[in-house]
Amino acid sequence: MACFSGTLVEGKSKLRYELQAKEVMMLTRPVEPIPLEPATSTEAQLNVRLDYRWLDVRNPKVSAVFQFESWLAQKFREYFRMNGFVEIFTPKIVAAGTEGGAEVFPVIYFGREAYLAQSPQFYKQMAVIAGLERVFEIGPVFRAEAHHTVKHLTEFHGLDIEMGFIEGPEDVMDILERFFRYLSKEAEGDESLKVVRQYYDLSLRVPDRVPRITIREAYEVLKERYNKELPYMEDLDPQAEKYLGDYALKEYDSDFIFVTEYPWKVRPFYTMRKEGEPEWTYGFDLLFRGLEIATGSQREHRYERLLINLRDKGMKPDRFQFYLNFFRHGAPPHGGAGLGLERIVKQYLNLENVREARLLPRDPERLVP
RNA sequence: GCCGCGGUAGUACAGCCCGGCAUAGUAUGCGGGCCUGUCAAGCCCGUGACCCGGGUUCAAAUCCCGGCCGCGGCGCCA
Numbered sequence A: 001m002a003c004f005s006g007t008l009v010e011g012k013s014k015l016r017y018e019l020q021a022k023e024v025m026m027l028t029r030p031v032e033p034i035p036l037e038p039a040t041s042t043e044a045q046l047n048v049r050l051d052y053r054w055l056d057v058r059n060p061k062v063s064a065v066f067q068f069e070s071w072l073a074q075k076f077r078e079y080f081r082m083n084g085f086v087e088i089f090t091p092k093i094v095a096a097g098t099e100g101g102a103e104v105f106p107v108i109y110f111g112r113e114a115y116l117a118q119s120p121q122f123y124k125q126m127a128v129i130a131g132l133e134r135v136f137e138i139g140p141v142f143r144a145e146a147h148h149t150v151k152h153l154t155e156f157h158g159l160d161i162e163m164g165f166i167e168g169p170e171d172v173m174d175i176l177e178r179f180f181r182y183l184s185k186e187a188e189g190d191e192s193l194k195v196v197r198q199y200y201d202l203s204l205r206v207p208d209r210v211p212r213i214t215i216r217e218a219y220e221v222l223k224e225r226y227n228k229e230l231p232y233m234e235d236l237d238p239q240a241e242k243y244l245g246d247y248a249l250k251e252y253d254s255d256f257i258f259v260t261e262y263p264w265k266v267r268p269f270y271t272m273r274k275e276g277e278p279e280w281t282y283g284f285d286l287l288f289r290g291l292e293i294a295t296g297s298q299r300e301h302r303y304e305r306l307l308i309n310l311r312d313k314g315m316k317p318d319r320f321q322f323y324l325n326f327f328r329h330g331a332p333p334h335g336g337a338g339l340g341l342e343r344i345v346k347q348y349l350n351l352e353n354v355r356e357a358r359l360l361p362r363d364p365e366r367l368v369p
Numbered sequence B: 001g002c003c004g005c006g007g008u009a010g011u012a013c014a015g016c017c018c019g020g021c022a023u024a025g026u027a028u029g030c031g032g033g034c035c036u037g038u039c040a041a042g043c044c045c046g047u048g049a050c051c052c053g054g055g056u057u058c059a060a061a062u063c064c065c066g067g068c069c070g071c072g073g074c075g076c077c078a
Helices: A038-043 A046-051 A060-082 A121-132 A169-189 A191-199 A215-226 A238-252 A303-312 A317-325 A341-348
Strands: A002-010 A017-026 A106-109 A112-116 A134-142 A155-164 A212-214 A256-260 A277-281 A283-288 A291-298 A334-340
Touching (some): A060 A134, A060 A155, A060 A169, A121 A155, A121 A334, A169 A256, A169 A283, A212 A215, A215 A238, A238 A291, A283 A341, A291 A341, A303 A317
Antiparallel strands (some): A002 A017, A155 A334, A291 A334
16 A cells, blocks of 8 residues: 655546656555455455455445445434434343344343344333433344345344324324435435445435335235235235335336335234224335335334233233333333335445445354454 | 355356366466556466365266355345
């Protein structure tokens, strides 16, 4: 690595300029030839690039991803603070997983069993109940699922929001929708994104009204337009998500679509069930170009109902007593959502793999560098 | 976790199906040279590899088994 100083003059080279060096300072001398050429690093396979990430990211096209990610996180913070949300910082070492399932990483905490937080879910709700009213957090989340896909990481960054005194899940969707509209507008003119724009198309289709369809409507659309039949009351599969992304684009000129009123059986116990139709919920997903980037819902804020929900899920209330306690002294109607930072970046920049949107990705096999 | 495909120089590929006909090929990189205001390009020379462990066979990069790793899909999910 070296530092050159001199005069930049016009030259005959491809770049049209050349530096007439007056001084060359050798900063450090490599101990071996470079294994990955920064200028062409993206021609190598992703796993090789990740092995030599410090070289790969010297490629301006790669570094642009992280400049954009930094910008995006900043805009998230900016937008929600602007709207009265308070940034919170919740523990990542926790006593229980959100659903109490096996998808958490166990850690030994002074001889006791603890886990790496798979979401700030419980604590952001607590913060709302505590009177912070509207909160958000940007923080790491951990998932111990052995996924081998282009959209899963075992460690990623969650963009979480939670808001109190809502009228319904629409309030949460409204603000998410507005956030992406804001993002799109900001991305258009931002000078700091100049380099990023050289490599990536930053235009976003966010119509005045982002489509919202119930999952029951989605079943119909899938069946009629795409000849894709999903079992009733089941979750969308990846192909279905892609179809719905296509549907949103063609029918609404939108990169986004909300799918609402998910079945109770595929949603966590803290989700509020639909009034009069307890088999359905006020839970929704947000699809961005056919990929789930956010999950949200109105939460159940009534203590007795939470107990019923837990029982219906076959879960032991005592394991979640610390969480249930939050609701013992009154809780406002509230709701929120969790978004995946890397997934948003992946979809926004049309990257092929979420790993590209993470400086040092962790997956079931990769632990270094 | 399950299924499919794969693992050959620093990198990207070919060869493997039909085992010996290979001193394992090509491109690029790297080292040197020629050429040339410089760089790049072009040309020449050189450098450097069969994932690991078993098995089959006279003979394995090539066939079989196991492991590890990689890619993708699924389940699941942000």
